[in-house]
Amino acid sequence: MADLQSFAPAAVLGIGCLLLSGVREQKKMPPAAPIPSIAMGIPGYQPRDTVIDAQEQKVAGMSNYVLRLFQRDSTDPGFSVYVGYYDYQVQGKTIHSPKNCLPGAGWEQLTSGVQPVTANGKAYAVNRYLLANKGAQALIYYWYEGRGRVEANEYRVKLNLLHDAALYGRTEEALVRIVVPIDPRALRTQGEKAVYAAADTLATTLTTQLIPNVAKALPAAPGA
Secondary structure (H helix, E strand, C coil): CHHHHHHHHHHHHHHHHHHHHHCCCCCCCCCCCCHHHCCCCCCCCEEEECCCCHHHHHHHCCCEEEEEEEECCCCCCCEEEEEEEECCCECCECCCCHHHHHHHCCCEEEEEEEEEEEECCEEEEEEEEEEEECCEEEEEEEEEEECCEEECCHHHHHHHHHHHHHHHCCCCEEEEEEEEEECHHHHHHHCHHHHHHHHHHHHHHHHHHHHHHHHHHCCCCCCC
């Protein structure tokens, strides 16, 4: 039974890719507003947009994006926000899960789970990962947003994608990711509990702000 349970998620994803390639033609849905226009920020931090090179964009497959770095000064590690928007998805052109990409970049998972947040009076859940790489640490929040949904669960995202592709011919979606570097010096001087709590507060504040602001930049949900 355990072997079947461990196999089930992979089977869902594999079948999903096959089905997605065979459903009706998908509509290309431009965003309602340019993705870089999404409002975000924390007082005291200065924003700076970063350009992703053309080859990386081609591999990632997003049709519109913003990668914004925030720092208080040049010595501050700050934090970053990435929103990658896909105007449609088909086999070979789908959102790459950070859960799969980050280990390939050398990051080791220390903890993982789901973080509850509230935005505009509604309860949501987003993915929360604490990662390490050669002495460096980072707190990651990420979720998927589009077609009227905010979702953390990777398999539910795939099932919703198949449902909307077949029913509406729509697969547009955004990946939203927040990265908060953890200062190793602060871990030594302030203690892990205080440092992680501060990082969670920052990431939660950003998440609460981003969920409704990203929704404003995306196409209306099918049937809305």
